[in-house]
Amino acid sequence: MPDPYDLVVLGTGSGASTAAHKCAAAGWRVAVVDSRPYGGTCALRGCDPKKVLVGAEHLVDWGRRMAGHGVDAPPSIDWADLMAFKRTFTEPVPDKREAAFKKKGIDTLHGRARLVAPDALVVDGEDGERRLTFEHLLVATGAEPAPLPFDGAEHVATSTDFLDLDALPEHVVFVGGGYVSMEFAHVVARTAARATVVHRGERPLEAFDPDLVDRLAAHTCEIGVDLRLGTSVVGVERHGDGFRVTTETTGGERWTVDADLVVHGAGRVPALADLDLEAAGVESSKRGVTVDDHLRSVSNPRVWAAGDAADSGGPPLTPVAAHESHVVASNLLKGPHRTPNHDGVPSVAFTGPPLARVGLTEAEADARGLDIEVHTGDTTDWYTYRRVRAEVACYKVLTAGDRVVGAHLLGPGAGELVNVFALAIRHGVSARALRETIWAYPTHASDVPYMV
Numbered sequence: 001m002p003d004p005y006d007l008v009v010l011g012t013g014s015g016a017s018t019a020a021h022k023c024a025a026a027g028w029r030v031a032v033v034d035s036r037p038y039g040g041t042c043a044l045r046g047c048d049p050k051k052v053l054v055g056a057e058h059l060v061d062w063g064r065r066m067a068g069h070g071v072d073a074p075p076s077i078d079w080a081d082l083m084a085f086k087r088t089f090t091e092p093v094p095d096k097r098e099a100a101f102k103k104k105g106i107d108t109l110h111g112r113a114r115l116v117a118p119d120a121l122v123v124d125g126e127d128g129e130r131r132l133t134f135e136h137l138l139v140a141t142g143a144e145p146a147p148l149p150f151d152g153a154e155h156v157a158t159s160t161d162f163l164d165l166d167a168l169p170e171h172v173v174f175v176g177g178g179y180v181s182m183e184f185a186h187v188v189a190r191t192a193a194r195a196t197v198v199h200r201g202e203r204p205l206e207a208f209d210p211d212l213v214d215r216l217a218a219h220t221c222e223i224g225v226d227l228r229l230g231t232s233v234v235g236v237e238r239h240g241d242g243f244r245v246t247t248e249t250t251g252g253e254r255w256t257v258d259a260d261l262v263v264h265g266a267g268r269v270p271a272l273a274d275l276d277l278e279a280a281g282v283e284s285s286k287r288g289v290t291v292d293d294h295l296r297s298v299s300n301p302r303v304w305a306a307g308d309a310a311d312s313g314g315p316p317l318t319p320v321a322a323h324e325s326h327v328v329a330s331n332l333l334k335g336p337h338r339t340p341n342h343d344g345v346p347s348v349a350f351t352g353p354p355l356a357r358v359g360l361t362e363a364e365a366d367a368r369g370l371d372i373e374v375h376t377g378d379t380t381d382w383y384t385y386r387r388v389r390a391e392v393a394c395y396k397v398l399t400a401g402d403r404v405v406g407a408h409l410l411g412p413g414a415g416e417l418v419n420v421f422a423l424a425i426r427h428g429v430s431a432r433a434l435r436e437t438i439w440a441y442p443t444h445a446s447d448v449p450y451m452v
């Protein structure tokens with residue numbers, strides 16, 4: 001294998017792949033390194049397997065809502081079968097990804113990477129340690145579950161463990177009330193099992209519109225999830241065949257709940273801990289590798305970062321990691337000229353129904369001093385939502401003059417519809433243009449003119 005490399009890429013997920021492929025296509029000598037099977041979080045342990053489970057959950061929920069309205073016997077989830085179906089998506093990924101790298105002439109290394117000098121690293125693999133030197137390094141090591149600062153943290157399963165369960169235990173307690181916990185709790189609620197979410201904040205899904213979150217939170221309780229707000233998990237211990245979870249409310253009251261499984265949904269942090277960045281003079285913060293506007297390390301010009309491991313100001317989401325990988329590739333090949341554009345990045349919590357946002361919240365628009373108009377309403381009695389017997393559906397769209405600056409959607413189809421508003425925000429499509437577009441009917445998008 002040639003050494004030094006023009007580019008070594010740490011990671012094989014969304015933040016890594018584009019840069020590796022583009023630089024190899026330009027004739028660079030490239031190596032990729034991963035300590036886990038190739039493919040990264042999204043394809044193997046995140047978005048893709050999660051959405052397979054969510055798809056089944058939505059089918060069960062829709063079937064339940066339609067029961068007695070032309071549909072008999074709502075479907076039910078067979079967990080083992082669903083997991084087998086999920087694995088048809090995840091299992092082929094590592095070999096396919098590695099073969100694609102190799103086909104482009106990229107060297108593929110397996111093992112844990114650690115920096116040892118400003119231009120060198122060591123890969124600790126099955127065949128022992130191997131030292132590599134590089135002209136450029138891309139850190140795309142992603143994120144990992146945040147360390148939990150309480151006794152018994154070793155008993156807490158990760159989202160990766162949850163997504164690979166052969167059987168779903170009777171009662172699952174989730175620590176935290178963000179994306180992971182809320183999405184998984186809604187899946188659990190559509191099985192024979194029970195879910196409890198223990199969240200320390202006053203609302204779950206804190207980055208979303210508070211009014212829509214309140215509706216979703218109420219619905220979450222209605223479908224049987226025990227949602228404990230203003231409550232922190234402060235300890236987990238073994239108890240019989242399961243676990244006892246100790247919690248404390250903001251008022252200082254202690255409460256315990258017994259669980260068959262406790263799952264970490266308490267946030268993720270950049271996976272930099274054992275990279276030894278200091279050895280290469282690479283500065284980082286708790287949000288990732290400290291980078292300039294071009295995603296280059298501020299302290300070591302050989303080093304670049306993209307995705308969840310980069311302190312780029314972008315949210316830790318797959319499309320952002322992929323976009324940043326493009327930006328790094330472009331800057332590596334043509335010199336630093338491109339900056340990432342994080343405007344109008346949509347985000348969806350795939351609960352049942354999904355909750356989506358893009359652009360600014362009302363509070364963020366106020367903080368920027370924007371003179372906004374708020375278009376909001378309950379849509380459960382609109383045709384689109386009555387037809388599927390939606391129990392909860394609403395929207396809030398923010399405009400400043402003729403400009404759409406934020407959109408917040410809750411209800412079936414929200415995860416697709418938000419992309420229309422993302423297009424408008426990112427490319428300056430006016431509210432008037434959205435009203436005057438001829439949308440296919442009847443579709444979720446055909447409601448857009450009534451929302452702006």
Ligand SMILES: Cc1cc2nc3c(=O)[nH]c(=O)nc-3n(C[C@H](O)[C@H](O)[C@H](O)COP(=O)(O)OP(=O)(O)OC[C@H]3O[C@@H](n4cnc5c(N)ncnc54)[C@H](O)[C@@H]3O)c2cc1C
Nearest residue numbers: 011013014015035040041046113141142307308316317318
């Ligand atoms: C359960 C879950 C669900 C999610 N759902 C969504 C969703 O629906 N939509 C969405 O947009 N985002 C979702 N995300 C977030 C999304 O998965 C991430 O933002 C995205 O995968 C980040 O890509 P990345 O390339 O930065 O990192 P990753 O895909 O995490 O890749 C990093 C790679 O680096 C490797 N690595 C780390 N350290 C080292 C080392 N020292 N040496 C060698 N290799 C190393 C890791 O093994 C990993 O393969 C979800 C995340 C989770 C956990």
Ligand SMILES: NC(=O)c1ccc[n+]([C@@H]2O[C@H](COP(=O)([O-])OP(=O)(O)OC[C@H]3O[C@@H](n4cnc5c(N)ncnc54)[C@H](O)[C@@H]3O)[C@@H](O)[C@H]2O)c1
Nearest residue numbers: 176177178179180198199200232233265266267268316348
């Ligand atoms: N649909 C999606 O796009 C999707 C899905 C899953 C994950 N993700 C990504 O993964 C990241 C991590 O997701 P997540 O759900 O783990 O974290 P999160 O940051 O969304 O939410 C975690 C919440 O847990 C709370 N918390 C922390 N410790 C606690 C404790 N001891 N007791 C009670 N509450 C506690 C925090 O206050 C926080 O609000 C997200 O930021 C997101 O970028 C995205």
